[in-house]
Amino acid sequence: MAFGNEAFPIVLLCSLWYAISSSNNVIGKKILLDFPYPVTVAMVHLLSTALYLSPTLHVWNIPRMHSIPKSTFVKLILPLSFGKAFSSIASHVSIWKVPVSYAHTVKATMPVFTVILSRFVLGESQTKEVYCSLIPVVGGVMVATATEVSFDMIGLLSALMATFTFAIQNIYTKKAMRDLRLNHLRLLQLMAIVGSAMLLPFWALCDLRRIIIVIQSGEQEMLWLLVILTINGFLNFAQNIVAFTVLSIVTPLSYSVAASMKRILVITVSVVLLRNPVGVVNVLGMLVAIFGVFLYNKAKYEANRRKHELPIVTKHPPMENNIKNNHIHYHLV
Numbered sequence: 637m638a639f640g641n642e643a644f645p646i647v648l649l650c651s652l653w654y655a656i657s658s659s660n661n662v663i664g665k666k667i668l669l670d671f672p673y674p675v676t677v678a679m680v681h682l683l684s685t686a687l688y689l690s691p692t693l694h695v696w697n698i699p700r701m702h703s704i705p706k707s708t709f710v711k712l713i714l715p716l717s718f719g720k721a722f723s724s725i726a727s728h729v730s731i732w733k734v735p736v737s738y739a740h741t742v743k744a745t746m747p748v749f750t751v752i753l754s755r756f757v758l759g760e761s762q763t764k765e766v767y768c769s770l771i772p773v774v775g776g777v778m779v780a781t782a783t784e785v786s787f788d789m790i791g792l793l794s795a796l797m798a799t800f801t802f803a804i805q806n807i808y809t810k811k812a813m814r815d816l817r818l819n820h821l822r823l824l825q826l827m828a829i830v831g832s833a834m835l836l837p838f839w840a841l842c843d844l845r846r847i848i849i850v851i852q853s854g855e856q857e858m859l860w861l862l863v864i865l866t867i868n869g870f871l872n873f874a875q876n877i878v879a880f881t882v883l884s885i886v887t888p889l890s891y892s893v894a895a896s897m898k899r900i901l902v903i904t905v906s907v908v909l910l911r912n913p914v915g916v917v918n919v920l921g922m923l924v925a926i927f928g929v930f931l932y933n934k935a936k937y938e939a940n941r942r943k944h945e946l947p948i949v950t951k952h953p954p955m956e957n958n959i960k961n962n963h964i965h966y967h968l969v
Contacts, residue, residue: 646886653878654898658905660871661736664728665910667864673843674728677868679835681724684869685828685876692877693821701822712812716823717830719805724831726798733791734784736906737914737922740899741780742795744925747773747932749803757807763939769931776925783918820880892933896926 667677704713730739748770754760781792813820851858883891903922907914 646882649878649882649885650894650898653875653882653894654901656871656875656878657898658902660868660875661731661740661902661906662909663864663868663871665731665736665906667861667868668728668732671861672732673847674732675725675835675839676843676847677728677865678721678724679832679839680865680869681872682721682828682832682835684866684873686825686832688870688873689821689825689828693825696821698819698821701818701826704816708816712808712815713826713830714834716805716808716812717827718834719801719808720827721831721835723798723801723805725835726794726801730791730795730798733788733794735786735912735914736910737903737912738780738784738786739791739795740903740906741777741922741925742792743799743802744773744899744929745777745796746799746803747929749800750806753803753807763935765935766932766939769928769935772924772928773932774928776921776923776928779921780918780925781921783915783921785913785915785918824876892930892937896930896933899926899929 664677668674671677727739730742751762751766751770754762781787809820809823812818812823816823818826879895882894886894900923903926906912
């Protein structure tokens with residue numbers, strides 16, 4: 637990471653990122669235990685992102701979005717927005733059904749899905765180091781799964797589906813930003829707005845009637861629930877903004893280290909505060925999986941750096957290939 641005058645703001649931002657992420661996960665789990673409606677929580681997150689981004693983009697003076705061709709909107713924006721809504725629902729179902737620590741361990745399999753999708757979607761091959769780094773990721777998750785006391789098949793499948801969808805989003809979000817020349821926060825806002833509109837009828841069919849019955853029965857303190865859902869939505873928005881800010885001021889490798897440390901802290905805080913039972917072997921599996929993620933990011937970073945050091949053999953190399961080779965996959969949630 638950077639040193640000198642830049643060290644303090646980086647440490648401060650990382651500390652804020654860790655605190656927000658840990659708090660958000662613990663509060664999200666508490667909400668879902670008392671209010672088991674993951675689609676509603678996902679809806680709150682999407683609406684909060686769309687709502688809070690509007691004044692943020694205005695204050696930061698980010699250029700307005702230009703018009704998007706209808707064909708591009710249908711082929712790119714709609715699938716991305718659907719993926720954002722679906723991954724949010726799947727992620728909340730997993731947190732509802734299994735401990736936060738286990739859900740985050742399963743999400744550590746992101747590099748596995750990314751490598752597979754990059755191979756079949758983008759036609760990219762990886763270095764031997766990248767492939768080898770996936771071994772501790774898969775092995776650690778398998779160990780954690782085999783020793784998970786509170787194992788639930790729906791929770792496992794939901795976490796895997798959320799991770800798979802996040803991996804697809806990572807690839808196509810980069811394509812959207814490149815092809816449409818959109819600021820990443822503008823794209824995030826558009827995806828949140830469209831995703832909310834797409835999720836609205838499903839939410840009305842799935843949760844609305846049951847929530848009305850709960851309100852009428854007086855089983856829930858609705859004012860307190862609205863307050864805690866609002867806090868959870870704002871924390872989710874703040875977590876993404878801080879993560880993007882950290883990414884913009886540190887190297888990719890430093891970011892991967894910070895993200896791995898964040899996942900360890902989230903798992904530790906959730907185990908301590910939520911008191912979910914874990915064994916020594918279970919914890920070991922979690923740590924091995926997260927260490928594998930760090931090795932993957934390091935191997936990917938080194939592979940990209942070597943590509944940039946290769947001698948240029950043509951006077952005007954195709955820009956598309958340069959862009960294609962210059963990316964690392966991030967998971968900000």
